[in-house]
Amino acid sequence: MHEFTDQMLIERIRGAGLKVTAPRLAVLRAIDAGPHSDAETVFGQVKTDLPGTSLQAVYGVLTALTTAGLLRKFESAGSAGRYERYLNDNHHHMICTSCKSVQDVPCVVGQAPCFSPAANHGFAVAIAEVTFWGLCPACQLQPQTL
Amino acid sequence: MHEFTDQMLIERIRGAGLKVTAPRLAVLRAIDAGPHSDAETVFGQVKTDLPGTSLQAVYGVLTALTTAGLLRKFESAGSAGRYERYLNDNHHHMICTSCKSVQDVPCVVGQAPCFSPAANHGFAVAIAEVTFWGLCPACQLQPQTL
DNA sequence: GAGTTGTTTTGATTTAATCAAAACAAGTGG
DNA sequence: CCACTTGTTTTGATTAAATCAAAACAACTC
Numbered sequence A, B: 001m002h003e004f005t006d007q008m009l010i011e012r013i014r015g016a017g018l019k020v021t022a023p024r025l026a027v028l029r030a031i032d033a034g035p036h037s038d039a040e041t042v043f044g045q046v047k048t049d050l051p052g053t054s055l056q057a058v059y060g061v062l063t064a065l066t067t068a069g070l071l072r073k074f075e076s077a078g079s080a081g082r083y084e085r086y087l088n089d090n091h092h093h094m095i096c097t098s099c100k101s102v103q104d105v106p107c108v109v110g111q112a113p114c115f116s117p118a119a120n121h122g123f124a125v126a127i128a129e130v131t132f133w134g135l136c137p138a139c140q141l142q143p144q145t146l
Numbered sequence C: 001g002a003g004t005t006g007t008t009t010t011g012a013t014t015t016a017a018t019c020a021a022a023a024c025a026a027g028t029g030g
Numbered sequence D: 001c002c003a004c005t006t007g008t009t010t011t012g013a014t015t016a017a018a019t020c021a022a023a024a025c026a027a028c029t030c
Helices: A006-015 A022-033 A039-049 A055-067 A137-141 B006-015 B022-033 B039-049 B055-067 B137-141
Strands: A071-074 A082-085 A092-096 A102-105 A124-135 B071-074 B082-085 B092-096 B102-105 B124-135
Touching: A006 A022, A022 A039, A022 A055, A022 A082, A039 A055, A055 A071, B006 B022, B022 B039, B022 B055, B022 B082, B039 B055, B055 B071
Parallel strands: A092 A124, B092 B124
Antiparallel strands: A071 A082, A092 A102, A124 B124, B071 B082, B092 B102
16 A cells, blocks of 8 residues: 655655654655545544654644645545645546545646636636536445435 | 615525525625625624624525525635525636635636546536636735735 | 414534644754 | 754644524414
């Protein structure tokens, strides 16, 4: 399941100009193990391999790593903010309205179709965020709402 | 500024199968006057023309009107949930990263281009939500962040 | 005009997140 | 290898957004 060795993670942290600490390694490992996790979920994961870490530390680490460009935060209706490894691949998210699970979806239609709103009203558009809402395969099998 | 008379608003509420009450009228008027408002903003507006209304009532009214299909709620990173009149026009939003102001943008590229993710992983996609982030004209004139 | 049902008020509670100050540790340079 | 500086984490309190429950109340129907 681990795509990255600790050594690789250490290099990524240091490469971003940040000090390498145990909580930061643990957070990166947690995101690697469970992408699209929120702060609480990351905290739960981190606690198991680095007990004594505080939830506030996790928030701080997530914010620092996001600012440094190692992680990306995305927030969507009805859920806490979630984090994933930052990849400059312009992908989007498909979220299940029932179980809130998240799938990555590449943005393939042309290059970056959604970057061009029809009328931009003078806005300098920097990024376009696309979220697809629907029912995941598992939840489609459920008879009704639980 | 008022697009709708009270009589029209009353008909819309009743048409949705809901009882017509003063707070509901006041909330619809507030949304009409300030689209893309959050609950607190609506509350501030409502208070002026119907003092004694509670914030919780505003939350309740917003939820009821949203469930009934008269309003649409949208939530975006860094802001509280906002409400607008529901229009079945598949429009999207352009939000200023600096001042958080919102502009509607029609979805014109073809019909509903964003409804078709490349690989849907078995998801039954119901809606696609597109948010453009950037700097509004006013904030582009600011030398730097305030 | 009285009754039933749906709505609003009042007040407490939850969740997600942020802030500030003190304790601590990573990476420098001696 | 030790001490210093700076950045990080902990501890504890606080905020913002929203939700819940029960009692008071008002809209629509008969």
